[in-house]
Amino acid sequence: MTRFFEVTARDGPARIGKLLVRGGLETPYLLSPATGEDLVVNGGNKWLHSPVTGTVEQFTVQPYVGLTPKVNEDLVRLYQPADIASDTPSATLAHPDKVVSGADMYVISGVRSIEGDSRALLHSFIQIRNNSKPDTALYVPALATPENVSLLIYLSADIVDDVLTTIKAYQGLYLTQDGEYPVKDLAELPCTCDACTKMTGGQKSDPELLAAHNRAKLREEISRVKIHIRNGMLREYVEKQCRSKPWLTALLRLADAEYTYLESRTPTYRSSELLACSAESQNRVEVRRFADRLRQRFSSDGKILIIIPCSARKPYSTSQSHMAIINALGKYRRYVREIILTSPMGVVPRELELVYPAAHYDVAVTGVWDLEERHWVSGCLRDFIDNNRFERVIAHVEGPYVEVCAQADREMIFTSTGKVSSDESLRALVDQVKLVVDELAPQPRNFEQYLLDMFRKMADYEFGKGRGDLLVPQKGIVKGKFPRMTLFDGREQLCTINPAYGSLTLTLEGARRMKLTDQYFVEITDFMPRGSILAPGVVNADPQIRPGDDVFIIGKKAIGVGRAKMSGREMVEASRGMAVELKHVEPVK
Amino acid sequence: MTRFFEVTARDGPARIGKLLVRGGLETPYLLSPATGEDLVVNGGNKWLHSPVTGTVEQFTVQPYVGLTPKVNEDLVRLYQPADIASDTPSATLAHPDKVVSGADMYVISGVRSIEGDSRALLHSFIQIRNNSKPDTALYVPALATPENVSLLIYLSADIVDDVLTTIKAYQGLYLTQDGEYPVKDLAELPCTCDACTKMTGGQKSDPELLAAHNRAKLREEISRVKIHIRNGMLREYVEKQCRSKPWLTALLRLADAEYTYLESRTPTYRSSELLACSAESQNRVEVRRFADRLRQRFSSDGKILIIIPCSARKPYSTSQSHMAIINALGKYRRYVREIILTSPMGVVPRELELVYPAAHYDVAVTGVWDLEERHWVSGCLRDFIDNNRFERVIAHVEGPYVEVCAQADREMIFTSTGKVSSDESLRALVDQVKLVVDELAPQPRNFEQYLLDMFRKMADYEFGKGRGDLLVPQKGIVKGKFPRMTLFDGREQLCTINPAYGSLTLTLEGARRMKLTDQYFVEITDFMPRGSILAPGVVNADPQIRPGDDVFIIGKKAIGVGRAKMSGREMVEASRGMAVELKHVEPVK
């Protein structure tokens, strides 16, 4: 049980937290051994030093034998520290092969030795995180630089220090967010910190000043990273920041291959933008998960499918190009189903156009799609066609979309003769749709039915296939102005679309109707919650819960709905922190 | 003729220069209209303001009608400024559709209006640069932010200002290298500048302080960019920095499609590292040019080709894996030709392994090649095989290289059974080579001949096909320790390999033997040069000359060799700046 650390915000594996000593210290925290800070007591080598008495305002590391992550496993076992049972804040060395239990803080031992070894570093993070409680703090010692610290935090470092920045100063290296330079080679110093002001004033060779600059840069970078975590945009930042060095690029790419590690920590819905500014954006959890859920949780009942290119404006249907197509289709629109083809999202069914991140992403547009994009999007399209039972597929697309459709290698009719919204193209589209409608005579779906379907598909997407049918009554009523709409059954409100988050917000009745007792449930102890549910109050929770999910709260005294603030695993394992933000609760009779 | 500006260093289109007023002001220069700086005199709207008398310490923009880059061309013609004929430093508005002549400085009019429009912005730069003298300064007004200025400078901005940063401060925006934030949303300020120190002290809402911070950040960023230009690594930086916003990413990608604009300004040889940290690295001029030259300037006389994977260590032949292969081949090595398969370089013949950037790049290694990499490298391999006349191709490769070889779709024998340097693989390779050598009985090439061939191929690569045969005598002698080797004909020194730059350094005799009078020549006026040749002394120069090339200097009084510091076009058109760094010169008898 962790008593001296608490996680307060998350963005993927990255967290903002609080060390519960000295009135609370926010993490990611920059420890400063170089200036003699004593927050962490370093017991030193146990062959030379005696055990230390812990105090309540310091994290104590008892004397140890330090190893590096890549040494022989047998050595690790030979020298492993004892399990911790301490009343005062405790820290202990952790090795990827062995994590003892009971500490408030884990220190990756000897991680300095694998600077530049992307694979070993990633492995260390994952192993230690997977084998320790989610609400323990992770200290990555003597490794942080302004250049790499964002990736360390992205991978879940909570504490870093100024040890390497100081040593580099004594090696004459001037650190920046973008790399290091021998200070003697710099004609001017690209910084305005105190130390640089003094150095420009002539004290250039003083390593203490250089160390102060390096420390200031590290502190700034950590501060920036916190902003990115709070804004839910750290991923965008590391996609940028990893370009500093090949090993950092490799680190991000390898991390993306560790999908489970990232996915289990990545919010499902949120209000931040998703910027796709690099090839790696396509491998983001949000993008892959959307495609996964589309395969697993979505199915269409239509006979005729129309493929439409994406628009810069979101939701797509508010864009000029989509409005032109929708207007042209007119009454025929009720006979068709629409999907939007887009990089990097792949395929977005019209019914899901409000879902995160389909309505939240922005991407660099050049008119050229690279091979990875084509492969990915055409694969998504092929899967979508294969997983549904359309009798006819009409591709109303232009430019590179044409090739992507062709690459999907499924039978389809192309209707656009140039720009999709040109009069000629639209005429061809409508003519073709008319023809197919006459031939296939599909069931029409009027606008009210379309809206109900949207709720149904969104519920399926969020809570699993079939939940939409449970949630949405045949005679459901949709009120409100697109996209802020609410679903009613008679006068009973069931849920609302929250366009900012790209998800449904359930009422208690909505959750009840979906029978969320086996999925997306959070079982709590015997109390009447108010405002929020803290982790220690959680008995059990669906492990598929992610931050951002609407969850059903089940307790002996109360049931309710709320938004998950942490993953299901974290709710169960953590001993601190807000698990669920409550929205509706009622006592159990 | 430009008298008030001079370019002193280049990195692609980016330059460091000097405004020749007030004792010389280094560019990229941050002009500060927001603090009332009067280096540029802004004449204002000509319907309201009268012409200004120019002074010698200011760049004067006479009253004008300001337009934006995307307005109707007819308007541009209607309101275009007059050609400049001024004795004092002059600046004038430039529009992508019309650049008048005679100014020392061009101001892109209304460029603020196309912030975010990657295509229009790129077009503006290219049009104005292509239609003005290379040694005129380009001022990009009211557009720079810490986030975008590196790309502006990359595209060749010489002067930017603090106008937009100031205005954004008055909009409450806190700027950083990575984007902007409403200052009221920031819990802490990730900066240590004076202004931030004061703001943290409580004056948070003062827009003047915010403007000072924003300006400081812009100044820092410009300072950083200068470091990158000087280090020859601005490309790496913009590949990183463009990830801030989709439009900046698009700007870099679109710029890469303007190959001629970039290529004509990019050095051929240099001592800096080339880091391939993003998908865009593959589209770098250096990578494309290497492949182009391989197609156009390289040919092999071998019958048997061995394909080998690249190594992290450069030159490849000094790596453990290559040494293992070379040792295993032993005496059979003289019967084969070797190429190295690598991303992003494509194919590197062993003879060119010292050439820039084959010996200078570093790349993120994950063991996975994306589709673009595979497509590019397998295409390079296919071209190489098709452009030469090997009778047998042996692919001694592992992992993803196997697929890449297969994708080249040419007949080849695979010899590696796992790791290429395993005993088993090496045995299989040697067995196969023996077999093929017995069958084809190719001419052997001993090590001395190999070294001569290396000089030959490097000369072909640098100066055009056939020049190697002119340079390298049949009985040439190679002295020195790999890779620092010198070529002699008897006692006459012809050239040296400069491994730092990845090129040959010619002696005068070397240049003479290659008959560099029609290519890579610089014709100078009637004087005896010493140390360097300045642009005004150049009468004519081969337009294919790039910074870094060795060139042959031809004049009435002297001939010589030297290293080009600017492109051939620039030498001819510029009226200031060092054109060639002289290495050897002798009087014409």
Place this chain on the structure above:
Amino acid sequence: MTLSDIMKEQRKRQKINEKSPTEVAAYWTGEDLLDGMPTKSHTIIFQTRGCYWGLRGGCTMCGYIADAAARPPTPEDLLAQFESVSRRIDHGIVKIFTSGSFFDPGEVPEPVRDKILSELNLYADKVIVETRPEFVTDKIVSAAKMHVDRLEIATGLETSNDNIRLNSINKGFLFKDFVRAAEVAKAHGLTTKAYLMMKPPFLTEKDALEDMVQSVMDASKYAETISINLCNVQRGTLVDELFYRKAYRPPWLWSIVEVLKRVHGKTGSVITSDPLAAGQNRGPHNCGKCDYEFADALRKYSLTQDISVLNQLNCDCKSLWQKTLELEDWTFGSPLVY
């Protein structure tokens, strides 16, 4: 190519409003100042064959040419237009516009004009007709004067700066032409109303503001009433094209407030300004938060000439506007803030 040629090209892309030739282009009522008292006003815009100047290209910000009839209306059509609204006029001020000049006989034949004016004279307290100055001739004015007791001639002077009027607005006449027209009107005992244009294209906010202050001062010597139009982006105009290209931003409401403060009390004229489309991107606007408050204040000032309603205005965006005035020159041709 001249600016007129460019305008002609531009106009080709303009959509013409299609209406029955017997309907007016527009009619509405409002309040205006008459002898210092807020008074009901009627505005009639006739569909005519269109402004002769506009048909040759016309002014860069003027979209009224879209109100011209598709086929030239007959005199009967014009009278039918008048009759369709005349019964609604009982008293107050009547303001007559066409998409061009009411006094242009090519747009409104003399008999029709006389008929309209004489009939209006029965109900209206004051009639204001808009016309370009070239039609303010002794002959036309004396004829018009015969039919109506209290007549005011309104002219789109736009600015007193000939450079701007010719090169930015493409108005095609000079300040002295306006002066001449005003003198003719005065000679016949008529008053003159000058329409000014705040922020024509290619001007910075600052230049536009200064030009307007100067123009008010200049025009007030000849015009009893000055109405400052705040340029809004009308479809199909050059300003529209510039706006689409992010090359134009309508004026800040702060700027007109500043103009009014600076000229208030310094002229003998009544100065008004109707903030049409205020708060929209295509109309005059500040930051989005204060626009409606500013628009209200401007309307109030126009009706009361009470400067205190403007003095009270404030908003956080003031410093941004001030900075824009200071720095916009440095864009060398585009707005600095949108």
Place this chain on the structure above:
Amino acid sequence: MTLSDIMKEQRKRQKINEKSPTEVAAYWTGEDLLDGMPTKSHTIIFQTRGCYWGLRGGCTMCGYIADAAARPPTPEDLLAQFESVSRRIDHGIVKIFTSGSFFDPGEVPEPVRDKILSELNLYADKVIVETRPEFVTDKIVSAAKMHVDRLEIATGLETSNDNIRLNSINKGFLFKDFVRAAEVAKAHGLTTKAYLMMKPPFLTEKDALEDMVQSVMDASKYAETISINLCNVQRGTLVDELFYRKAYRPPWLWSIVEVLKRVHGKTGSVITSDPLAAGQNRGPHNCGKCDYEFADALRKYSLTQDISVLNQLNCDCKSLWQKTLELEDWTFGSPLVY
């Protein structure tokens, strides 16, 4: 698994040097201090069956097991080895090593040992034999003493800290074992030489430095000569494996200089240190610029015991070394600077 087990695994990857069983593993000459005077020294390393302790895993930094013969040499082989070098010995100090203990009868049978010692006694001024302390028994020492006049027993004590000796070095004996051996030697009138090991694995530079200072002080009570080995990375050892994993850095030359400065004059022993492989990555080194100067000074000190040669040393890297001492604890297990 014990550290010995780990070492045994490790040893499997070690390459054995193959040599004829009648050749010594190595022989070289140098200079050493004898009675305060630099004197020629001969070093002989015999190929034996190998250190019994090393064959069970052995010490973590010790690569000498590679010098053991592939097949156990016969007594004749051993004598042949001796004869192959003995003619080169005329006077001075003779230092006898095996890859283990010269006094281990399993390595060097008693008759061979006696023959070698008694023959050496003819030419050598002093004989030093290396052995683990468990072989320093009354019986063996008195036997040896019979053959040679001036004999010194050298033992790889490595450190006076039992924790480190057992857990870092895996030496398998205690300080008291060394003390006992030294006392046995003394009882027989022999002197003792202690080899210490500067920076065994898993220690920070600072801890290594402090340990060495303490060890010199402790050992000097029993050893007339103290030789500090600066750990270098020998192929096939655990230290080698750690070095490859960037988990080990040989000591800084600054550190040994600091040790010598701190103990100089505080003991009655002669203290020497031969900076083997100095300046290489695998040997003790500073920054690359000053290494050879430091190595020279250390050799000079060893021969002269003149501390002033060390006091003069300086280099820019001093502050980096000092900072490393200060901060290396904070890597929690790896070197901070390589």
